[in-house]
Amino acid sequence: MSNIIKVVLGILGLIIAFALISFVLKLISMISTIVIVVIIVGVVVSLIRRGRSKRKNTAA
Numbered sequence: 001m002s003n004i005i006k007v008v009l010g011i012l013g014l015i016i017a018f019a020l021i022s023f024v025l026k027l028i029s030m031i032s033t034i035v036i037v038v039i040i041v042g043v044v045v046s047l048i049r050r051g052r053s054k055r056k057n058t059a060a
Helices: 002-059
Strands: none
Touching: none
């Protein structure tokens, strides 16, 4: 009986560990995509601001 329980617990532990690892990987991928989007948005905004300031300077 004890051997069967150990095997079942081991399988359950493996399943839980796999679920946790996949969850962590999903979190990491989500965070990385968010960071990339934020960086792209920041670069675009800074470029737009630079373009506007340059236009104002040339007009003046």
